[in-house]
Amino acid sequence: MNRPLVVVYDLGAAPPGDIAVGLAPLTPLLFAIPVNEHTTAMRPLLEQFGQVVEVESEESVDDAAEWLAARGAAGIVTYSEKALRLTGALARALGLPHLGDHALAPLTDKARQRAALRAAGVDAVRFHALTTPDDWAAAAAETGLPAVLKPLYGGASTNTYLVRDAAEGDALARRLLEEGAPGYDPHGGLILEEYLPGRDCGPFGDYVSVESLVVAGRIDHIAVTGKLPMVPPFRETGRFWPPSLDTVEEDEVRTIARDAITALGITTGLVHTELKLTPSGPRLIEVNGRLGGGMNELAIHALGANLVEAGGRVALGEDVKLPELSTDEVFFHQFHPAPRRPCVLVGVDGGDDVRGMSGVGVYRVFSRPGAALAGGVHTQEMDMVIGRVADHAELAALAAAVDDRLVFRFSFDDGDLAVSGADLGAL
Known part of the structure; x- marks a missing residue:
């Protein structure tokens, strides 16, 4: 097949190696990337698998599309939540299908998504968008508390909070909005949603x-x-x-x-x-x-x-x-998220023991000793256990055994701390 595929790459996408394994044998690859710290660092790797064009701003989308069209772009895809809007803009400029003619807006704005789902009778979670710091009172009155506060357009649980107290929620919403860009949209806001127990x-x-x-x-x-x-x-x-x-x-x-x-x-x-x-x-x-x-x-x-x-x-x-x-079997991934407070990972003990457990195929550590962990409420995977077991009872027992065997050691500003995998989530 010689029908070049445009892959819009950004933070949070499938790794470049996975993209290359899945797509490079299929067709020539054309990478479109926004200009940011992550994509700049990854560009040399992407260039090993295909040609790359940078999209510096919204105004340069047409230029990038012209460059892609000249190379025969026949399809467009992204594996990054953050890149959905850029992918949609390039798809429109190239006349290529992506998600659907009217799907992009509700997929990149959670308030629009909730409204569309309610209108279709699919679900009726109470919600309210917050675009200014003064929107908190109306939002809390609509949803009640507890409620979930998160970006209108975001991913990986970034800036996603469970709010139980009205005053704390007001202060949190004000801080996130005043800091700007709580999610992927530089001009975006927040949504407060009814908490589903x-x-x-x-x-x-x-x-x-x-x-x-x-x-x-x-x-x-x-x-x-x-x-x-x-x-x-x-x-x-x-x-x-x-x-x-x-x-x-x-x-x-x-x-x-x-x-x-x-x-x-x-x-x-x-x-x-x-x-x-x-x-x-x-x-x-x-x-x-x-x-x-x-x-x-x-x-x-x-x-x-x-x-x-x-x-x-x-x-x-x-x-x-x-x-x-x-x-017939249960296939699983188990991982441990980084602490919510900034710290340095000193080490992980017990990895060899985990690798030797029945049912574990692979144990990988993504964060190496000495790595600075920025903290935050998003999910940052520090490791991964990959395996298969006979049934769900065996999975539950194995996951608990992994948590007991692993010990994570951190250095915080107020001292060092070592915790088991079972206790890590409290940090």
Whole structure:
């Protein structure tokens, strides 16, 4: 195939190596990148896999599109939440399909998304957008407390908080808005949403996600993803296929995700839909128009399928169908998020013990000793356990054993601290 594919790359995307493995054998690659610290550092690596054009500003989109068109751009895709708007702008300039004609706005503005879902009767979570520091009172009156405060356009739980106290919420919203750009939009604001309390899910998290591939309007669910429990405020610790749901609830989750994708007008591409498991049934958290974090590697191990490649093929107009997920085993990723306070990682003990555990295939440490960790409430994965087990009971036992065996050592401004994986989430 010689139909060049445009890959819009930015922070939070699938790693360049994964993009190269999934797409370089398929077709020539053209990378479009915004100019920032991350993409500048990654450009030499991207240039090993394809040609690169920089998009310096909104005004330079047409110039970049002209450069891409001259090289025969036949499709466009991104694996980065942060790059969705740039991808949409380039797609329009090139006349190429991306997500859907009307899908980009609700996928990059959570208030618009909530309004569209409510209008379609898919979900009716109470919400209110905050664009100025004086919007707090009206927002809190609409949603009640507790509530979730997060950027209108963001990802990886960045600046996402559970607010229980009105005065603290007011101060937090003012600080985030006055600092500017709480999310990915330099002019964006915040959304306050009704808090959805989860039900008791035992050793697992009270939320799931649905991974979907939309091909010319046809919605194919790849899998429903179970989760390990979150740590405060909303940091993830792991994912697994298949989920620990009964057939009735899994079908309900799939139906809600399908209805949400339809309501938002998504007609092509990869979709990652998150849902809370409440005492009264599944409720929508949000819909994301891109590949979910870690899902490509999970799919490679569990399905023998590459989702980066699938997304690229769909962008080029191919009819892609993925294999069915087997329920004979449980495939999982377990990881440990960095502390919320700034610190330096001194070391991680117990890694060799974890590698020797039955069911563990790989244990990787992403943050090396001496690494400065900036802190914050977003999910920053410091390590990853990848494996497979016979069933969910074995997964629960193995995840607990991993947490007990690993010890993380940090240096904070007020002294050094060593904690087990089980206690790390409190930091």
